Amino acid sequence: NAGVMQNPRHLVRRRGQEARLRCSPMKGHSHVYWYRQLPEEGLKFMVYLQKENIIDESGMPKERFSAEFPKEGPSILRIQQVVRGDSAAYFCASSPLEQGGYGYTFGSGTRLTVV
Amino acid sequence: AQSVTQLDSQVPVFEEAPVELRCNYSSSVSVYLFWYVQYPNQGLQLLLKYLSGSTLVKGINGFEAEFNKSQTSFHLRKPSVHISDTAEYFCAVTPGGNKLVFGAGTILRVKS
Numbered sequence: 736n737a738g739v740m741q742n743p744r745h746l747v748r749r750r751g752q753e754a755r756l757r758c759s760p761m762k763g764h765s766h767v768y769w770y771r772q773l774p775e776e777g778l779k780f781m782v783y784l785q786k787e788n789i790i791d792e793s794g795m796p797k798e799r800f801s802a803e804f805p806k807e808g809p810s811i812l813r814i815q816q817v818v819r820g821d822s823a824a825y826f827c828a829s830s831p832l833e834q835g836g837y838g839y840t841f842g843s844g845t846r847l848t849v850v
Numbered sequence: 851a852q853s854v855t856q857l858d859s860q861v862p863v864f865e866e867a868p869v870e871l872r873c874n875y876s877s878s879v880s881v882y883l884f885w886y887v888q889y890p891n892q893g894l895q896l897l898l899k900y901l902s903g904s905t906l907v908k909g910i911n912g913f914e915a916e917f918n919k920s921q922t923s924f925h926l927r928k929p930s931v932h933i934s935d936t937a938e939y940f941c942a943v944t945p946g947g948n949k950l951v952f953g954a955g956t957i958l959r960v961k962s
Binding site: 783794 | 892950
């Protein structure tokens with residue numbers, strides 16, 4: 736039973752390029768959450784999605800960031816026109832139900848470096 | 851809004867010594883509390899959680915934590931640490947919604 740799969744593990748982008756981060760939830764999980772970890776900081780909530788719906792995007796930056804979780808396929812976090820400040824580790828978590836965090840399983844993260 | 855304060859950014863300790871990692875939270879409502887561990891370049895692994903009931907919670911790898919409502923604390927303890935416990939530890943809280951609020955983390959360095 737595979738866990739939460741994130742790819743790529745490491746991603747390098749030049750300033751102005753687009754970054755696409757993928758997250759495949761655990762089998763049977765229909766709720767996906769994205770968190771960002773800036774250097775020497777804790778994780779910060781970005782967005783919560785269910786299949787084909789964004790439920791809570793209160794942590795998403797207003798510009799350049801978007802997320803989706805289509806009916807088929809992984810959840811995608813997309814960052815357009817990346818800047819140096821976007822360099823961070825991005826973690827995805829999934830849960831089978833709306834469980835207030837205690838049912839989360841985290842992936843190993845994607846480490847984005849903007850050069 | 852909830853917030854979590856981890857009072858120590860780094861805790862050095864010798865192998866087989868006891869350790870306590872401190873966590874305080876601020877919330878005006880009942881919360882669920884968690885400790886996660888992150889090994890280098892890996893994701894977060896749940897150590898233990900407090901949802902309700904007994905205030906002393908036992909987790910994996912010999913860790914335990916005590917919920918103290920009056921002091922709004924949830925300190926993590928282990929009576930005897932191993933080199934393999936070297937990692938970063940995060941305290942987190944949720945009021946029951948869908949998002950976790952994390953502290954800034956405490957790096958535990960176990961020395962031989």
